[in-house]
Amino acid sequence: MLTASVFVNIPVKSIAKAYTYSVPAELSFLETGWRVFVPFGGRKVEGFVLAVGEKSEAELDGIKLKSIQAAVDEESWFTPAMIKAARWLADFYLCSLAEMMRLFMPGKSGLKISVLYEAVAEEREHLLLQMPMYRAVYQYLQAEGPQGRSAIARALPELKEELPAILDKLTQYKVLRKDYAAQKRDNARYEKLVVLTCQLTGQIRDDYKRKKAQLHLLELLAKAPAQTMTMAALKAAKVTPATVKNLTEAGLAEIRQRRVLRDSYGDVQAERRQVELTDEQSAAVRAMEPALAGHNYQGFLLKGVTGSGKTQVYIEMAERVRKLGRQVIVLVPEIALTGQVVMAFKAYFPADIVVMHSRLSLSERNDAILRVRRGGAGIIIGARSALFTPAEDIGLIIMDEEQDMSYKQDESPRYHARVVAEELAHIHQAVLLLGSATPSLESYYRARKGEFTLLTMTKRIGDLPLPLVKCVDMRQELRLGNRHIMSRPLQQLIEQTIAKKQQLIIMLNRRGFSTFVMCRSCGEVIKCKLCGLPLVYHQGQGGRPGKLACHHCDVAEPIPDTCPKCGSRYIKYFGSGTEKLEQELHQIVPSARVIRMDRDTTNTKFAHQEILAKFRRREYDILLGTQMVAKGHDIPNVTAVGIISADSSLNLPDFRAAERCFMLITQTAGRAGRHTEQGRVVIQTYNPSHYAVTCGIDQDYEGFAEQELMMRRQLFYPPYSRLVKLLYQNEDEQAARDGAAQLIAAFAQHFRGDKRQQVIGPSPAVIARLRGVYRFVVLIKTADLSSVQSFLREQGLHLRTDVAIDIDPITML
Numbered sequence: 062m063l064t065a066s067v068f069v070n071i072p073v074k075s076i077a078k079a080y081t082y083s084v085p086a087e088l089s090f091l092e093t094g095w096r097v098f099v100p101f102g103g104r105k106v107e108g109f110v111l112a113v114g115e116k117s118e119a120e121l122d123g124i125k126l127k128s129i130q131a132a133v134d135e136e137s138w139f140t141p142a143m144i145k146a147a148r149w150l151a152d153f154y155l156c157s158l159a160e161m162m163r164l165f166m167p168g169k170s171g172l173k174i175s176v177l178y179e180a181v182a183e184e185r186e187h188l189l190l191q192m193p194m195y196r197a198v199y200q201y202l203q204a205e206g207p208q209g210r211s212a213i214a215r216a217l218p219e220l221k222e223e224l225p226a227i228l229d230k231l232t233q234y235k236v237l238r239k240d241y242a243a244q245k246r247d248n249a250r251y252e253k254l255v256v257l258t259c260q261l262t263g264q265i266r267d268d269y270k271r272k273k274a275q276l277h278l279l280e281l282l283a284k285a286p287a288q289t290m291t292m293a294a295l296k297a298a299k300v301t302p303a304t305v306k307n308l309t310e311a312g313l314a315e316i317r318q319r320r321v322l323r324d325s326y327g328d329v330q331a332e333r334r335q336v337e338l339t340d341e342q343s344a345a346v347r348a349m350e351p352a353l354a355g356h357n358y359q360g361f362l363l364k365g366v367t368g369s370g371k372t373q374v375y376i377e378m379a380e381r382v383r384k385l386g387r388q389v390i391v392l393v394p395e396i397a398l399t400g401q402v403v404m405a406f407k408a409y410f411p412a413d414i415v416v417m418h419s420r421l422s423l424s425e426r427n428d429a430i431l432r433v434r435r436g437g438a439g440i441i442i443g444a445r446s447a448l449f450t451p452a453e454d455i456g457l458i459i460m461d462e463e464q465d466m467s468y469k470q471d472e473s474p475r476y477h478a479r480v481v482a483e484e485l486a487h488i489h490q491a492v493l494l495l496g497s498a499t500p501s502l503e504s505y506y507r508a509r510k511g512e513f514t515l516l517t518m519t520k521r522i523g524d525l526p527l528p529l530v531k532c533v534d535m536r537q538e539l540r541l542g543n544r545h546i547m548s549r550p551l552q553q554l555i556e557q558t559i560a561k562k563q564q565l566i567i568m569l570n571r572r573g574f575s576t577f578v579m580c581r582s583c584g585e586v587i588k589c590k591l592c593g594l595p596l597v598y599h600q601g602q603g604g605r606p607g608k609l610a611c612h613h614c615d616v617a618e619p620i621p622d623t624c625p626k627c628g629s630r631y632i633k634y635f636g637s638g639t640e641k642l643e644q645e646l647h648q649i650v651p652s653a654r655v656i657r658m659d660r661d662t663t664n665t666k667f668a669h670q671e672i673l674a675k676f677r678r679r680e681y682d683i684l685l686g687t688q689m690v691a692k693g694h695d696i697p698n699v700t701a702v703g704i705i706s707a708d709s710s711l712n713l714p715d716f717r718a719a720e721r722c723f724m725l726i727t728q729t730a731g732r733a734g735r736h737t738e739q740g741r742v743v744i745q746t747y748n749p750s751h752y753a754v755t756c757g758i759d760q761d762y763e764g765f766a767e768q769e770l771m772m773r774r775q776l777f778y779p780p781y782s783r784l785v786k787l788l789y790q791n792e793d794e795q796a797a798r799d800g801a802a803q804l805i806a807a808f809a810q811h812f813r814g815d816k817r818q819q820v821i822g823p824s825p826a827v828i829a830r831l832r833g834v835y836r837f838v839v840l841i842k843t844a845d846l847s848s849v850q851s852f853l854r855e856q857g858l859h860l861r862t863d864v865a866i867d868i869d870p871i872t873m874l
């Protein structure tokens with residue numbers, strides 16, 4: 062008998078495994094990688110075929126197998142490379158294979174599950190059915206066959222609120238049966254085509270001499286390529302639907318449907334400039350050519366100062382890979398940066414690009430995938446989800462701004478795009494190219510050890526010097542009587558830059574009007590009742606009153622008039638955010654036109670692009686924003702940058718605080734003076750002598766890395782160790798703490814005497830309580846990650862729902 066091992070796609074850890082099903086004759090074409098519908102626990106669910114094989118009756122030993130019901134797609138969804146990658150990743154991150162495979166599909170599942178109710182014929186005489194409302198439902202379902210709740214509600218509107226309870230009860234007493242129907246989400250878009258189905262002879266022309274409109278249509282179609290025009294094009298040519306109808310009824314033309322693959326960035330056009338590579342750029346490209354030609358895996362770290370032209374190196378490499386007929390993935394850390402990279406690539410590959418990121422709709426992503434599958438596009442640009450596009454033969458994976466934190470997914474599966482990219486590059490025998498002006502210390506360290514080939518570019522394009530950075534000690538400013546958020550040197554810089562008709566970027570490392578609300582009488586900070594964390598003040602828009610919001614559980618409250626603790630009316634807004642800064646800017650330089658880019662102003666799909674485009678067109682003088690203005694942007698007229706609070710993150714309890722502070726300063730400063738003149742930067746700080754700040758001011762990566770690596774080695778932190786963070790969560794505080802403590806004891810026992818294995822905790826998480834659940838953290842530091850992964854698997858941790866495992870956590874919070 063033909064059987065298949067099918068992985069059931071159910072988000073429940075303990076049953077997420079492969080089961081054997083029989084393959085019916087009509088599905089005998091199924092192979093590894095197909096998505097199928099299978100019966101599972103009384104419902105119809107999606108599964109992935111992992112293997113197909115013959116099993117004899119003896120092997121089955123009388124076990125009656127359930128049968129696969131149908132195939133989901135017209136072709137196999139997972140390539141062997143995707144399955145291989147998913148298996149490796151599931152193993153590495155200790156999560157289920159289904160969870161990893163789901164990453165390779167657009168949307169959490171490709172399917173829509175609906176619940177249908179079916180009348181059970183034998184229960185016709187059930188006592189419950191003596192009640193009219195119950196009987197009405199039963200009779201309706203008997204007449205109509207299985208229906209969803211909303212259909213029943215529509216047919217029996219008089220039941221209203223009672224309906225859910227009625228359905229529950231009838232199901233409970235088995236008068237109704239629940240059936241789950243999984244359906245493929247099909248948002249495919251089709252367009253109508255009109256095709257000429259005859260030869261346009263003199264005879265026909267003669268026949269239609271009087272019917273001017275129809276003759277016109279005939280002539281149009283005869284001239285069109287493949288004698289076909291879209292309905293839309295005909296409409297534009299002023300042809301009416303009635304005319305089309307007349308011709309089709311006469312049998313001279315036909316209407317057909319064609320699947321349209323939407324190209325979300327299809328309208329983006331960019332001009333191609335003649336660029337001659339600099340010596341450093343050509344040297345970098347030359348160094349990578351042998352690996353490309355040899356069809357081998359090799360990892361490169363391109364460390365080039367801000368404005369050294371890394372993007373052009375990516376383009377040159379992509380061009381070579383496309384000539385070999387292989388595919389390219391280009392990763393950018395944030396959606397805010399996709400626009401600029403897409404523009405740069407479009408100039409060279411106008412029709413060969415698809416864009417993938419989470420702001421696109423499911424159907425847009427589906428269409429992008431189909432374009433890649435059918436060979437319509439070979440360059441995939443996007444945020445980390447671009448890695449999961451089903452590409453047959455990847456030759457190059459580029460990761461721009463490789464140090465960026467947003468490459469790590471902060472919910473399960475907690476993967477890092479760099480890890481996935483590296484594994485995929487191995488599987489495809491492709492070149493991995495990591496690029497940054499400020500590489501992560503992990504990658505830099507690996508390059509120094511020879512695991513990546515280090516390529517450096519030390520000069521800005523046009524030999525422009527790096528920006529000149531001035532540091533302002535804000536404590537000094539206060540002593541001099543300046544209570545503004547903005548120091549005097551920064552005010553000056555703003556005035557001078559605007560006077561020269563040049564533009565500025567000002568970066569503030571915070572969000573919201575002010576971070577918290579504090580009573581000036583008693584010092585009470587208003588906190589979230591659920592999480593115990595300070596609530597953040599958000600200014601009302603368009604005359605509406607402001608509110609307080611919890612950034613962890615999304616609860617929002619109005620602002621109290623009086624202090625909830627002492628009743629005082631002196632409730633004051635503390636801290637400062639981008640909105641407040643914007644107001645201050647208006648006071649200081651009333652003539653400046655300011656545009657703001659932060660989470661509040663970038664909720665829609667193209668918001669980033671629109672803001673940046675307006676700024677680029679010089680409709681504004683100042684771009685004010687959070688971290689998202691810090692990196693990547695290349696805007697010619699920006700000659701000055703202000704950094705308000707780059708060091709605020711130095712106080713966070715996280716071993717990467719210094720690295721983050723240094724990178725933020727270097728990256729933000731790097732936006733200034735990239736095209737015509739040397740940029741000028743003012744940094745405001747409360748920690749002017751910290752090496753993260755001083756090295757940032759000098760834009761001295763090596764100097765910073767030297768000191769930081771020394772610290773990391775002493776404290777046994779990455780890159781000298783790997784970390785695993787375990788988060789124990791329980792509504793019962795003691796249970797959460799005990800669970801964590803038990804693991805620590807088992808760990809100590811298992812790795813007794815091994816200095817390369819350390820365990821810390823249990824400690825309350827920084828967010829010690831979230832939505833009423835207590836949270837404790839266990840942190841493991843190890844020089845041998847795989848032994849820890851095995852240990853955790855032996856302990857069964859990968860199956861537990863109350864423990865979140867984070868391999869290589871990116872934040873300690």
Ligand SMILES: Nc1ncnc2c1ncn2[C@@H]1O[C@H](COP(=O)(O)OP(=O)(O)OP(=O)(O)O)[C@@H](O)[C@H]1O
Pocket residue numbers: 336337338339342365366367368369370371372373497498522692693694695731732735
């Ligand atoms: N060979 C070249 N000749 C002329 N201009 C170039 C050349 N290479 C790149 N450029 C231009 O130099 C500018 C800076 O390049 P790019 O944005 O790629 O820098 P980058 O290295 O990515 O910097 P960052 O790390 O700050 O993002 C761009 O406007 C780009 O078009």
Ligand SMILES: [Zn+2]
Pocket residue numbers: 580581582583584585624625626627628629
């Ligand atoms: Zn008070």
Ligand SMILES: [Zn+2]
Pocket residue numbers: 589590591592593611612613614615616
């Ligand atoms: Zn909360």
